[in-house]
Amino acid sequence: MDSNTVERTIRPIALQRKNSLVAGHEAGAQNWAKFAPLIETCKLNKVEPHRHRTRVLTAIVKGHKQKVIAQLLPWNFGK
Template sequence: MIPFGWPIAGHARRKLKEVFDRDGSQAAAEVLRRIAEIYAVEADIRGVSPGQRLSARKKRNAPLVAAFGDWLQVQRRQISAKSRLDENLNYIHNHWDGMQTFLTDGRIEIDNNRAKNLIRPIALSRKNALFAGHDEGGTAWGRIASLIETCKINNFEPFA
């Protein structure tokens, strides 16, 4: 399985948006702006081959990520250790190595949004599967749902 680079950026981004909305923090706004820049590059290179994507990432996103890391270190020294902003910046800092994974392999997605969107219907319908009435029925439902979603990911028509 190919790992994802920035799933934690989504979590951090949501929390930082809350900090910005509540406090109007300019540092939170800056983090959101920097993450948006990185995602904009990813939007530009979506759909190209892994080799082209890796090359573009090294040229365009690696400098943005490096600058973001440098900025993050400075901010962490200047912000009160008891603030919600510091908590969120530390969260990003603590997961920094994992966040850079997407810069090393063009096959790696920047985040896990695609996978989350694919499993959302399964998660929403799991209450509907309670009618299975037995552990074996639930296991069978899980296998079928997994097979169907795997077919969709790989552009196969699961019902054909």
């Protein structure tokens, strides 16, 4: 069994995680642990991560209702 494809796919994530750990503060690693899955989920759903985060934060600031939070998930983006 060859896992090179998977290893190449996750290498940038692992490198960034390690960089966050040595960035000078534990909070960097904690923040990365929160945002990395969101970024990768956007990529899997063919959604540009920066555009998605901008739209989500704008919606929250404008009072987006929590009961319809599913509308802001990456797989529902643009629907």
